[in-house]
Amino acid sequence: MSVVLNPYLSFRDNAREAMEFYQSVFGGDLTVSTFRDFQMEEDESELDKVMHSQLNAPGGIVLMGADTPNRMEYTPGGSITVSLSGDDEAGLRGYWDGLSQGATIVEPLEKAPWGDWFGMLVDRFGVNWMVNISGQG
Template sequence: MASTLNPYLNFRDKTREAITFYQSVFGGELTISTFAEFNMADDPAEADKVMHSQLTTPGGFVLMAADVPQHMPFTEGSSISISLSGADEAELTGYWEKLIEGGTVVEPLSKAPWGDSFGMAVDKYGVNWLVNISGAAPA
């Protein structure tokens, strides 16, 4: 089996809502496990929080996320961005439109100096997204 690298997002009490939102954007199969399912909830108030979730999309994307327990430090937002790139303009524009709903557009999805279409946004859960749609190959 080849090694893989997947984005893993952390939230404080918002994972179930956020990962379900990403499923509505990208489609795919979603699995969610709680702290209680693995007997990992020291605090009964955290039993139903998400210990691990994984979204596997029809296009082969894998996105994972979890709730950070109250006893662990957590700062919302980060220096991490998730990049979506490819040549399928309709597909990537569709993802962009869904991701910006309730979020903030940092750079509008538009023609970039390097010839591709590029946009930056922060979704309604504070996650940074970069979308790059390949332009026509130079002649």
């Protein structure tokens, strides 16, 4: 038996665009299902919104996401930050560079007091990200 914990991101009307952007950053395979596909929404104007999407990227990265129906409250970014960390410097810097496109940099990717390289940003979809590259003396 196993358990997997992964982020499930919420969007308002742009989940497909966001998930395609993340696929361009991380690579991998993306599946997208709409409310129409599962006959899960009575509001005709929302049938083509994303009910569920999943990106399975190399290295075990899994992101899921969906559009929040108009009848539900939506707060961009909420109180969640997605953290990418490890010792694959080239890979993590590549993710940082990709996520930085159109982003607000909160903390530049720089040498941190604890010895790693660390940075924080809010991507163009309002999702908070942290990147920590360890073991980079």
